[in-house]
Amino acid sequence: MPLQVRLPDDSIRQLPDGATGTTLAESIGPRLAEAALGVRLDGGKLQDLGTPLLDGQKVAIVTSKDPEALDLLRHSTAHLLAQAVKRLFPAAKVGIGPVIEDGFYYDFLVEKAFTPEDLAAIEAEMMRISREDLPVVREEMPRNAAVERFRAMGEQLKVEVVSDIPEGETISGYRQGDFYDLCRGPHVPSTGKLKAFKLLHTAGAYWKGDERNPMLCRIYGTAWFSQKDLEEHLKRLEEAKARDHRKLGRELDLYSFHPEAPASPFFHPKGTVVYNALVDYIRELYHKYGYREVITPQILDVSLWKTSGHYENYAENMYFTTAEEREYAVKPMNCPGHCLLFGSAKRSYRELPMRIADFGRLHRFERSGVTHGLTRVRTFCQDDAHLFCEPEHIKEEMASFLALLKEVYDTFGFHEMRVALSTRPEKRLGSDEVWDAGEKALADAMTEAGMAFTLNPGEGAFYGPKIEFQILDALRRPWQLGTLQVDYMLPERFKLRYTRADGHEGQPVMLHRAILGSLERFMGILVEHTAGAFPVWLAPVQAAILPITDRAHAYARQVQEEAQALGLRTDLDLRNEKINAKIRDHQLMKVPYMLVLGDREAAAAQVSVRHRHAGDQGVTPTAAFLERLRDEARTRAH
RNA sequence: GCCCACAUAGCUCAGCGGUAGAGCACUCCCUUGGUAAGGGAGAGGUCUCCGGUUCAAGCCCGGAUGUGGGCUCCA
Numbered sequence: 068m069p070l071q072v073r074l075p076d077d078s079i080r081q082l083p084d085g086a087t088g089t090t091l092a093e094s095i096g097p098r099l100a101e102a103a104l105g106v107r108l109d110g111g112k113l114q115d116l117g118t119p120l121l122d123g124q125k126v127a128i129v130t131s132k133d134p135e136a137l138d139l140l141r142h143s144t145a146h147l148l149a150q151a152v153k154r155l156f157p158a159a160k161v162g163i164g165p166v167i168e169d170g171f172y173y174d175f176l177v178e179k180a181f182t183p184e185d186l187a188a189i190e191a192e193m194m195r196i197s198r199e200d201l202p203v204v205r206e207e208m209p210r211n212a213a214v215e216r217f218r219a220m221g222e223q224l225k226v227e228v229v230s231d232i233p234e235g236e237t238i239s240g241y242r243q244g245d246f247y248d249l250c251r252g253p254h255v256p257s258t259g260k261l262k263a264f265k266l267l268h269t270a271g272a273y274w275k276g277d278e279r280n281p282m283l284c285r286i287y288g289t290a291w292f293s294q295k296d297l298e299e300h301l302k303r304l305e306e307a308k309a310r311d312h313r314k315l316g317r318e319l320d321l322y323s324f325h326p327e328a329p330a331s332p333f334f335h336p337k338g339t340v341v342y343n344a345l346v347d348y349i350r351e352l353y354h355k356y357g358y359r360e361v362i363t364p365q366i367l368d369v370s371l372w373k374t375s376g377h378y379e380n381y382a383e384n385m386y387f388t389t390a391e392e393r394e395y396a397v398k399p400m401n402c403p404g405h406c407l408l409f410g411s412a413k414r415s416y417r418e419l420p421m422r423i424a425d426f427g428r429l430h431r432f433e434r435s436g437v438t439h440g441l442t443r444v445r446t447f448c449q450d451d452a453h454l455f456c457e458p459e460h461i462k463e464e465m466a467s468f469l470a471l472l473k474e475v476y477d478t479f480g481f482h483e484m485r486v487a488l489s490t491r492p493e494k495r496l497g498s499d500e501v502w503d504a505g506e507k508a509l510a511d512a513m514t515e516a517g518m519a520f521t522l523n524p525g526e527g528a529f530y531g532p533k534i535e536f537q538i539l540d541a542l543r544r545p546w547q548l549g550t551l552q553v554d555y556m557l558p559e560r561f562k563l564r565y566t567r568a569d570g571h572e573g574q575p576v577m578l579h580r581a582i583l584g585s586l587e588r589f590m591g592i593l594v595e596h597t598a599g600a601f602p603v604w605l606a607p608v609q610a611a612i613l614p615i616t617d618r619a620h621a622y623a624r625q626v627q628e629e630a631q632a633l634g635l636r637t638d639l640d641l642r643n644e645k646i647n648a649k650i651r652d653h654q655l656m657k658v659p660y661m662l663v664l665g666d667r668e669a670a671a672a673q674v675s676v677r678h679r680h681a682g683d684q685g686v687t688p689t690a691a692f693l694e695r696l697r698d699e700a701r702t703r704a705h
Numbered sequence: 706g707c708c709c710a711c712a713u714a715g716c717u718c719a720g721c722g723g724u725a726g727a728g729c730a731c732u733c734c735c736u737u738g739g740u741a742a743g744g745g746a747g748a749g750g751u752c753u754c755c756g757g758u759u760c761a762a763g764c765c766c767g768g769a770u771g772u773g774g775g776c777u778c779c780a
Contacts, residue, residue: 163780164780181709269708270774270776271776276777282709313773435771436775613740617737644743646740647743649741652742
């Protein structure tokens, strides 16, 4: 019996009985048949092109233009990878092979980890299978039959996966030539559609991500619709590598790492300039937003950490030390110290909100293997502050914080932000009423600030709900920076009290908040975001002074003195080098401005200005240029 | 912590059982040069550390330390 389907343009098409997406695409035209990857039925999810069509269905042929098509392609490429591995390493057992951001991976249980040469061979085999253009065919069977089938194939990991699926359900799998894999699908119609892919690297990964399970060997890869897209993506990876803050930090002489202090940065003079500029900026805003800064001890008695709960919940991340038979811990957080500070006097509602900021150095023991450059270290400072306030003032404190946060992110040019609200977890302290109030306050404050946010149900801290702020950097990579957490637990544990307006005792609420998060990590992000070309206000050297000959040295010194008087950071290059060499060296150090000084400039009290990006800007009176530079720094232009 | 890889001059790297190399950077000399590398000379290394194999180890084998890629984005 023939059937009728409706196309996206609302036209009706007659098809023979048993028609599939393939039949339809072929009936429309050979070019579409070639481009077709799947179908979308009645506006639903993407499905195989070979799915049988039903009478009266709305059918859309999906090609590479569909937003979901790339995932389909990548998933099929993961299968292609598994097939190639099974051909070359028949003993390998397949794990899972999902699509990830920009690519895919596949896990294998093997005796010996894959080498880079293996990877090249596997990639070549994938190419061969692609040229074989094997049809990819869906097969369905009851769960128990699937369990038996994978058991017979010796694929113990797949047996485990299928066994986790409820009994009685139908299982789908896909066959392409000699390879069969459990998969929900959908997939491309044949392996010939997979052309632009590359295997990137291998890594160990625990089966199901659980470190009690055996370690599998994971192969990461990427796949695109065209060679051009693939190459562009590889170029982006190169670009990210070129911006790697570990590499730039060394090249720009910002910081270094030493085995004597693993995962702990040493900031060089230039890195320290940037670091301090960040601190100065945040301090300036603290003044504007009514914060007061405090300095609190580094090492505190364990009794404090027992009161705060860190001793029970956080000890594995803490450093301990003993002196005169008394046990101490190096602080991993400032909050308990701030509670002592709050409790050091009888407090009145008139003193609230009390906003206590602390750039104290923190030490957290991170397991070896998880540390990374500046972004995951064992010692760092945060732009940390705690706001002690009356419960009814939570909302306005948040509003003020959000304004501050926006101001900071704008300054760095982070205009795109993602915000997530994490709500009460299963295991938590405090009553439901308190959680209701806290979550509502956070949500309302966000809404009133006009910030869209997503929900992470159950992801809050055990002591209160929290908001996390993510920004996107120049390469559109997300980074979590700021956080705002409502805490009812610490004030309770430290028995913090204040006298309310009605004369009775109240318990303050504590808000934990940070904007840049860890200054170390933020600097790493900033280096990658700017590729090391810091805006003038952060640049370790704001202008390099480059005399052309010895005759200009005296004038060059004079220019430096003038610049210094205006609070500018300059580098005077008196080396016996040609001007080209001097320019090149400072250009490589990404100095924003280079001032070229010869006889002509010296005679006219001018500087010849070269900008690191815009190039030669011509001559200008020295005083005018220096004032302009000072203003650029002062306004924190980016 | 676990899997895999790597560790040679300040940096980037070559050397692959037989007396340690290059480029850049550094020091000195010549050169005073107008918008991305002028020329020459010199100095610099218990080849990460500790054991082992060998007549002989930077190189082969253990171990330690550090660094790097990762350790669900769930068929």
